[in-house]
Amino acid sequence: MCVLDVADKNLTPLRLADNNYGPAEEVQTAQESKAKWRSKPLHGRYLNTIESEAMDTEGSTTYLRTGNLFIETEGFIAALQDQVVSTKIYRRNILKEQVDNAKCRMCGEKDEYLDHILSGCSVLAPKAYLDRHNRVAGIVHQNLRVEYMGLTETTPYYQYTPQPVYETENALLYWNRPIITDRTIPNNIPDIVLTLKNEKRTYIIDIAVPLPSNIMKTHAEKINKYLPLADEIKKMWKMESVTIVPIVVGATGEIPHKLHAGLKTLKLQNGLYIPIQKSVLLDTCSIVRRVLGDQE
Ligand SMILES: [Zn+2]
Structure with a gap:
């Protein structure tokens, strides 16, 4: 069988x-x-x-x-x-x-x-898809806290509920928080924003779980969507660099090479795609x- x-x-x-x-x-x-x-x-x-x-x-x-x-x-x-x-x-x-x-x-x-x-x-969008999306975002978010904010005791991903803001001496981490800008920017609420103060780097991180056939299109859309915000953050917060990092996984577990690249950009361990994939598949x-x- x-x-x-x-x-x-x-x-x-x-x-x-x-x-x-x-x-x-x-x-x-x-x-x-x-x-x-x-x-x-x-x-x-x-x-x-x-x-x-x-x-x-x-x-x-x-x-x-x-x-x-x-x-x-x-x-x-x-x-x-x-x-x-x-x-x-x-x-x-x-x-x-x-x-x-x-x-x-x-x-x-x-x-x-x-x-x-x-x-x-x-x-299904407002609850079921959103929950699936947020669990992936939560995995990334919690691991950023481990990597950059000294978090040592982690929560199982399906119970993880982040606060809107975490801040340490060198890092600032936003969850689903509107970025106040001088001029009006239509897309100003990325899923996650990480700022490394000493390095003057900001990462705009946005998650999507589309149909497998739409993965690359969705990736490109995320970049375009947040370019104006990236420009604005760079000026307002006087950053050296602002990088948009889409985290896109197919709804039936498909992993694009760009997901590995995104995890690497964030200095997260590459193996993280495995719990991300599992979470998406279960949802x-x-x-x-x-x-x-x-x-x-
Ligand atoms: Zn329907």
């Missing part, structure tokens, strides 16, 4: 055990099985995404090697990445079921594609399960 079979309890509509997904009849090389996987239209999309040049292919599947998720969760993530989850659109278009109303059961506005549930639903699984209902 493969991982997908274990996860396939109606939520993923394929009867995987009856299908060709069981143990391969013959041993395939990784290359061969990838080629076979890619040739299936729904599956190819995920592989193509994580194998694009901008992505850390290895890192995007780290969660499979660390063994810190339940096997059912791993199976469910595979189903999400392959888009074999029983959304209304999937049931209508792939399973050819009679679905009279294919609008999202949460917002009733958009068609219920999996992508919509993963990151596009207006009803994404719980969002989809909650929306589609517990059909087990």
Whole structure:
């Protein structure tokens, strides 16, 4: 039985055990099985995404090697990445079921594609997506306090609630705090702002968890969004440098090379992408399960 079979309890509509997904009849090389996987239209999309040049292919599947998720969760993530989850659109278009109303059961506005549930639903945005986003931001924030502010006793990431401001002799750390500027700057509330006073450096850090296909676009948008604020901070606070550091992770755990670069810029340990990935995956699984209902 493969991982997908274990996860396939109606939520993923394929009867995987009856299908060709069981143990391969013959041993395939990784290359061969990838080629076979890619040739299936729904599956190819995920592989193509994580194998694009901008992505850390290895890192995007780290969660499979660390063994810190339940096997059912791993199976469910595979189903999400392959888009074999029983959304209304999937049931209508792939399973050819009679679905009279294919609008999202949460917002009733958009068609219920999996992508919509993963990151596009207006009803999920204010709480579910925000919580997922804030947990990633919290991991980064707490580790900045360890690195720059002498924090020694850390809190489990899912219980971590930062204060808006922390300050030590050399460092100032803002969480979700409007930056007061002389002239009006429309985007003046980054998730995190770190200032190292002695070095006269400021980092504007902003987190996003988009669809895997939007990772690079989101990264670029974050930079553009905060350029005016970066300029203003540099002048107002007389900084040597102000660096915008987007932290962008795909909603199904995809890791771009730029995430590693961002952690390095902040002098955080590179291994931090592992708890970040885990946190995103657990939240994404719980969002989809909650929306589609517990059909087990
Ligand atoms: Zn919706």
